[in-house]
Amino acid sequence: MQSNRVAASQVLQARPTRRTFLATSGALGLGAFLTSCGVGNGSQGGAGNGKGSIRALFMKQAGYSEQNIQAMTGSFQKANPDIKVTTDFVAYEALHDKIVAAAPANTYDVVLIDVIWPAEFGTKHIVADVTSKWPSSWKQKMLPGAVATPQYKGTFYGVPWILDTKYLFFNTQHLKQAKVDQGVLTSWDGVLKAARALKSAGVVKYPLIWSWQQAEALICDYTQLLGAYGGKFLDESGKPAFNQGGGVQALEFMRQTLVDGLSNPTSTQSLEEDVRRVFSAGQASLALNWTYMYGMANDRTQSQIPGHAAVLQTPRGPAGQPGVNGSMALAVAAGSKNQAAAWKYISYLTSQPVQDKYALSSLPVWSSSYDDPAVLKTNPAVVPQAKKQLGDLILRPQVVTYNSISQVLQGAIQKALLGKQSSQQALDDAASKVASQMSS
Amino acid sequence: MTVGSPARGRQQPAPAARPRARRGGQGGRGEGRFAVALLFPAAVVVFGVVLYPVVRTFVLSLHDVTSPMPGSYPFVGLQNYIRVFQDSSFYPVLGHTLYFTLVSTFAELALGIAVALLLNAPLKARWLWRSIVILPWALPTIVNGALWRWIYNGQYGALNGLLQALGISQTPHQWLGSPFLALNCVIFADVWKNTSIVVFFILAGLQTIPEDLYEAARMDGASAWGAFWRITMPLLAPSIAVVLILRTIEAFKVFDIIYVMTGGGPANGTQTIAFYTYLQAFSNQLFGYGAALAYLIVLAVFALAMVYLRILRQGQMAGVE
Numbered sequence: 175m176q177s178n179r180v181a182a183s184q185v186l187q188a189r190p191t192r193r194t195f196l197a198t199s200g201a202l203g204l205g206a207f208l209t210s211c212g213v214g215n216g217s218q219g220g221a222g223n224g225k226g227s228i229r230a231l232f233m234k235q236a237g238y239s240e241q242n243i244q245a246m247t248g249s250f251q252k253a254n255p256d257i258k259v260t261t262d263f264v265a266y267e268a269l270h271d272k273i274v275a276a277a278p279a280n281t282y283d284v285v286l287i288d289v290i291w292p293a294e295f296g297t298k299h300i301v302a303d304v305t306s307k308w309p310s311s312w313k314q315k316m317l318p319g320a321v322a323t324p325q326y327k328g329t330f331y332g333v334p335w336i337l338d339t340k341y342l343f344f345n346t347q348h349l350k351q352a353k354v355d356q357g358v359l360t361s362w363d364g365v366l367k368a369a370r371a372l373k374s375a376g377v378v379k380y381p382l383i384w385s386w387q388q389a390e391a392l393i394c395d396y397t398q399l400l401g402a403y404g405g406k407f408l409d410e411s412g413k414p415a416f417n418q419g420g421g422v423q424a425l426e427f428m429r430q431t432l433v434d435g436l437s438n439p440t441s442t443q444s445l446e447e448d449v450r451r452v453f454s455a456g457q458a459s460l461a462l463n464w465t466y467m468y469g470m471a472n473d474r475t476q477s478q479i480p481g482h483a484a485v486l487q488t489p490r491g492p493a494g495q496p497g498v499n500g501s502m503a504l505a506v507a508a509g510s511k512n513q514a515a516a517w518k519y520i521s522y523l524t525s526q527p528v529q530d531k532y533a534l535s536s537l538p539v540w541s542s543s544y545d546d547p548a549v550l551k552t553n554p555a556v557v558p559q560a561k562k563q564l565g566d567l568i569l570r571p572q573v574v575t576y577n578s579i580s581q582v583l584q585g586a587i588q589k590a591l592l593g594k595q596s597s598q599q600a601l602d603d604a605a606s607k608v609a610s611q612m613s614s
Numbered sequence: 615m616t617v618g619s620p621a622r623g624r625q626q627p628a629p630a631a632r633p634r635a636r637r638g639g640q641g642g643r644g645e646g647r648f649a650v651a652l653l654f655p656a657a658v659v660v661f662g663v664v665l666y667p668v669v670r671t672f673v674l675s676l677h678d679v680t681s682p683m684p685g686s687y688p689f690v691g692l693q694n695y696i697r698v699f700q701d702s703s704f705y706p707v708l709g710h711t712l713y714f715t716l717v718s719t720f721a722e723l724a725l726g727i728a729v730a731l732l733l734n735a736p737l738k739a740r741w742l743w744r745s746i747v748i749l750p751w752a753l754p755t756i757v758n759g760a761l762w763r764w765i766y767n768g769q770y771g772a773l774n775g776l777l778q779a780l781g782i783s784q785t786p787h788q789w790l791g792s793p794f795l796a797l798n799c800v801i802f803a804d805v806w807k808n809t810s811i812v813v814f815f816i817l818a819g820l821q822t823i824p825e826d827l828y829e830a831a832r833m834d835g836a837s838a839w840g841a842f843w844r845i846t847m848p849l850l851a852p853s854i855a856v857v858l859i860l861r862t863i864e865a866f867k868v869f870d871i872i873y874v875m876t877g878g879g880p881a882n883g884t885q886t887i888a889f890y891t892y893l894q895a896f897s898n899q900l901f902g903y904g905a906a907l908a909y910l911i912v913l914a915v916f917a918l919a920m921v922y923l924r925i926l927r928q929g930q931m932a933g934v935e
Contacts, residue, residue, distance in 0.1 A: 270897065
């Protein structure tokens, strides 16, 4: 024992030599290697006692604004003083990756998830299965598009909260100047006719603006057109089918509007917010966008065309007029230690009275809200269009590898839009890549 | 001419005159403890924050990890590394990365040397010019990316506005609208920001060159151009090597400016290896594959650093000889 003390004191008194440095480094390195050998860590979540602190992750743009969410959260905390909620906001483009990165650390108790993620997050146990918590009455009381949003193979991974699709917005003053009747805007052929008239009348250089940047926004626009032309992402056996029929026609339509100078070439670098800015500046007459644009385009403080922005159901194509299901749901994080409090918070935010109150920002998921005069009064222009549109929504593929499929498609669609490849060739290449991804 | 002789010629204390701590003496013991105490926090940071993730990433790269959550994932050996070279998307991405690295590093170096020479000249209010030059580097990359995204915007961007105001072009250009042009525009934005740091490295190097060398050269009839190539450039070689290593490594793993400005588009034209790695690991949850890609980036950067260091060492040895 004494000799050990002497040895220790000698080590401490000795100068660090190269040998001791290397030995220490080696030992620490080995320690790091051994502690790294496991490929997973973390812990399981739990119900908790329904009290305490919870943390929620939302997105910054579209749907409910940050102020709306803060106000809703404030009301919830007032009604539930034993639950403290901290809210975080990120851009939509960062939302998925933030949820993934935060999952092992159990940072969040509640997360906002897009309609395209339940398959991925559910099967990877990032969000909790809440099927047993779903009252059966909700399935009848909510719109079908909303019920489909947090579902994957019959299991519910959240509660729908933002029910949205893309609508056709138009500038009434521009149409008047070009002597175009808004009645033609019920079909995509009519939209092209109106765009040609607007261009030849010199009202705007490029009548149409779209969110065709290499991002999910591009797939949303493509989905809406694919539905109008009768295309499908996947066939009944789950194999890629977007390179046939309506899928190709939809892309050819998109490309042709650029070639004809009807679509603003900036579209290929634009997201929804860019579309809103260009439309609100009066530099475009026609645009596809989410519900939120209506309020902002008519807001005197944020728009140069207040009172001139109008909205219609998405135009009809040869096969119909389905809107893209762009809904989002609130989910309980699988690793949350306070799932009971998280569920209380989600139940409150998704409740009909709360959703009805904020209908100007995002329309409710509850069917009866659309017949409520108070809701109609909140958003009299969009609610009647939504009532027609929300019963006819098209889903993007509900598969675990959706993100990688979407990335392949985004690249291929952009190649066709920029004229680097024909629509058929670009989609054939994408289909072959997607098929190989799905089989591996 | 021998590089390094001027420095050696300066008055420095002779090695024998330096105070030396006796090994094992009272002072030595105190110094030893003090050194260990000073090194300990750094060692904890290096091993905890650097070594552990490096080792863990390597372990991940040998498994088929497809979720961030705990679980048992199959061991696949080097399959993820083999898959990288079988991935048809990897080669265009590698091409973009090499082009970005080569062009941005060369442009930053050439511009950096030119601006540093200017700032080293006896200008009025030199401190002001030096402060202005450092400003772009002080901007966070995310802010720089957002700034240039607005400048390049085809609809309301400042660059098109400037060209129209100057009467150079009345047609708005889609600067980020085609793959190759977009890649070059991103490079320009990167050069605008990072030339500053090159300037300051080179400027520091320039200030170590004694003025009497230039006087001697002038007396021997050397032109300014001759003095630049025969005195300035050889003596700047160590600074250039350091800056080349740093900028090449940074450029090779470029991510944030791409993320903000183009998101890898249009038509995948601005996807670089680091961006592609991020997509695979976080967006597609292929953590094992992403880890293999990350390791290949580390290996490539390590190889580049070794090449530069070897060149630098050879240059120094040639100078000494």
